[in-house]
Structure formats: C-alpha cells, structure tokens
Amino acid sequence: xxxxxxxxxxxxxxxxxxxxxxxxxxxxxxxxxxxxxxxxxxxxxxxxxxxxxxxxxxxxxxxxxxxxxxxxxxxxxxxxxxxxxxxx
Amino acid sequence: xxxxxxxxxxxxxxxxxxxxxxxxxxxxxxxxxxxxxxxxxxxxxxxxxxxxxxxxxxxxxxxxxxxxxxxxxxxxxxxxxxxxxxxxxxxxxxxxxxxxxxxxxxxxxxxxxxxxxxxxxxxxxxxxxxxxxxxxxxxxxxxxxxxxxxxxxxxxxxxxxxxxxxxxxxxxxxxxxxxxxxxxxxxxxxxxxxxxxxxxxxxxxxxxxxxxxxxxxxxxxxxxxxxxxxxxxxxxxxx
Numbered sequence: 001x002x003x004x005x006x007x008x009x010x011x012x013x014x015x016x017x018x019x020x021x022x023x024x025x026x027x028x029x030x031x032x033x034x035x036x037x038x039x040x041x042x043x044x045x046x047x048x049x050x051x052x053x054x055x056x057x058x059x060x061x062x063x064x065x066x067x068x069x070x071x072x073x074x075x076x077x078x079x080x081x082x083x084x085x086x087x088x
Numbered sequence: 089x090x091x092x093x094x095x096x097x098x099x100x101x102x103x104x105x106x107x108x109x110x111x112x113x114x115x116x117x118x119x120x121x122x123x124x125x126x127x128x129x130x131x132x133x134x135x136x137x138x139x140x141x142x143x144x145x146x147x148x149x150x151x152x153x154x155x156x157x158x159x160x161x162x163x164x165x166x167x168x169x170x171x172x173x174x175x176x177x178x179x180x181x182x183x184x185x186x187x188x189x190x191x192x193x194x195x196x197x198x199x200x201x202x203x204x205x206x207x208x209x210x211x212x213x214x215x216x217x218x219x220x221x222x223x224x225x226x227x228x229x230x231x232x233x234x235x236x237x238x239x240x241x242x243x244x245x246x247x248x249x250x251x252x253x254x255x256x257x258x259x260x261x262x263x264x265x266x267x268x269x270x271x272x273x274x275x276x277x278x279x280x281x282x283x284x285x286x287x288x289x290x291x292x293x294x295x296x297x298x299x300x301x302x303x304x305x306x307x308x309x310x311x312x313x314x315x316x317x318x319x320x321x322x323x324x325x326x327x
Contacts, residue, residue: 002325002326002327003243003244003286003324003327004324004325007242007324046237046238046241049237050230050233050234050237053215053233053236053237054226054229054230054233057215057220057221057229057233058214058215058216058217058218058219058220058221059220059221059222059224060219060220060221060222060297060299061222063191063220063222063297063299064222064223064299067188067191067299070111070115070191071111071188073114074110074111074114074115075111077114078110078111078114078145078148081147081148082144082147082148083110083141083144083145083148084106084110084137084140084141084144085107085110085111
C-alpha cells in the first residue's frame, strides 16, 4: 500500500471521529474548532521538535583537527610515491 | 573469528576532486586493511585533471583495486551509481562522497554492523549520539533539522538521516532499489532509502561524523528548498 494511502486512511478515520463528535454531547462551537486546534498543535509540536533538535544538534569540532592530520599524513605518503597532491 | 569473505565495491562519483580523491583513496586503504575491496571512481569528465591523479593512484595501489570508469561529462549522481554498479565485482557496494565529508574510518563500522545484523542496507547518520557535523552555521543546521522533521512527519521513513549518502548496500538490493528511483541530486538519496524502507529491506544505521568539505567547491547551490519540497511531495505520493 502506498504511504499516501495510509495517511489518507488515517485522515479519514480521524475525520469520521470528529464528525461523530459534532453529532453528540459536545457543544457544536467547540467541536467545529477541533480541527483548528489539532493543526495548530501539530504545528507547535513540529516547531518544538525543530527547536529541540537544533539545541541538541550533535557536533564534532575535534573531527576537523583529526581530518587535517589525516590529510597531512596522506599527502606525505602519496607525494613520496609520485602522486600529485599539490592543490592550487 | 570468522573471516569476512565478502567483497566490497566502493563507488565514488567525482567531478573536479583532483586532490580529494587521492586523499580518500589513501584513507580507504589505511582503514580497510584485511578487507577485500575495490574502489570504482566514476568521473564525469573533470577538467581539473582528476583522472590523471586516479591513474597515478592506480600505479601505487594496483589497477585491480582502483577502477577508473569515466564518463564524458556531468551526467548526474543516480546514473553515476548505475554506471559504477555495472563494473562492480563485489557482493556489497558502498557509496560515498569524494570530498572527505564522508571519512573512510567509518567503513569498518558499516561492515561490522552489516555482519552482526545481516542487514541489507547500512546507512550512516549524522543525527544520533556518536555522530555529528562540523562546519555548519546555525542556518544550515536549522534547515537541516527542519527538513528532517518535515520528512519524518510526512514519510515515516524509518531512518534518522534521509539525505545522507554514505551507505553500504547488498549489491542485489542496490540494483533493485536503484531501478525504481527517478529523482535527481539529494532527493535521489532520499528516494533510495524511502523506497528501500517501503520494500521492507532490513536497514541499520551507524553514527558518522560529517566535516564540511575542506578542498574544492561544494556542489550545493540554487533553490534547494523548493527542490526539497517538491521531492518530498513526490515521495509522499509515489512511495
């Protein structure tokens, strides 16, 4: 089954539930606003995830230094064996 | 300990990577000592002499270990992999970038993970503990994180790093997945892993560090965000 079909099925299920709510005890005005609340919450959750992810973005500053060492080692080895490693 | 009888074909597409390819080859040989592998350089007619350097490397390491399978001009990443695959004699294929943002020192961990789990695909992720990036400013991290959250929400891909292109594939799996992918650029990388996930291939992740390229110019540029969103929409509907 394609992913979009799965998502649409989920959407239909949630919509049915919401329409069901419209017909019942909950005051109509609140029920009508539920989709709005849902979308806004989803948006806020998304932003939160982006923010948290940004704060905890793994970085590796020591890797740059290690890479420079590797590059120097490689250049040394290759130069001795006739590989052109001069960068213009 | 069981001897690893697998052979690994490492496909490296290049364009103007004259210095990087030499450094990369050295580092691969350094970190894969007891492993049967070959490096397939798919160069798209680089004007900077990349192919000459590859030929020099062949003199040092052997023409059976370094294969140069060039193409006349820039023909795209996806077709570069397909081209490389045609010449791959290994039963496993590694794809990685030539610019040293993918460090060969992680190759043993890819191989080990695959042997331990029997996975069909092992993909490197920058976004978990033990992984990471360096050389990215806040904007880049923000767009990366935003793009990732969006993709996770829409696609449920089952991997943490969708746009990464440092991966180990079982050769038959790569052939299967690549034949059904049509996107270009990094959306292509996303399409590969999402399609593999949909086809229920066993995918494992290993942390990798990604240091922004040191030499040469990055191929990134242009309206990336638009392309990305279009790519996401395409993947949402077709996978």
